[in-house]
Amino acid sequence: MTYKFLVSGKVQGVWYRRFVSENAKKRGFKGYVKNLPDGKVEAVTNIENENRLKEFIEILKEGSPYSFVENIEYEQIPDIKFNDFEIRY
Known part of the structure; x- marks a missing residue:
């Protein structure tokens, strides 16, 4: 299953994407x-089950030391297969 998350708060210009990418890779997420x-x-x-969904949301909530997450919205979307976890620009 593939999920899309929208994270709001102080999440740009504070190393948030790098934090999420590094921690997602360490835990084997792809996207x-x-x-x-x-x-x-x-x-x-890509999320395999409910436990993995909770684990990824925890990564998003924690964020970098300089970030502040106010809200996380998410939804299941049509499947996309990824080979790695990356920062996109």
Whole structure:
């Protein structure tokens, strides 16, 4: 299953994408994270089950030391297969 997340708060210009990417890779997630023009960050990843969904949300909530996450919205989207986790620009 593939999920798309929209993260709002102080999440741009604070090493947030790098934090998410590094921690997602360490835990074996595949997908991407990128900044959006409206100040939010989008993350899309493959999630196998409910426990993995909770684990990825925890990564998004924690963020970098300089970030502040106000809200996380997510939805299941049509499947996309990823080979790695990357930062997109």
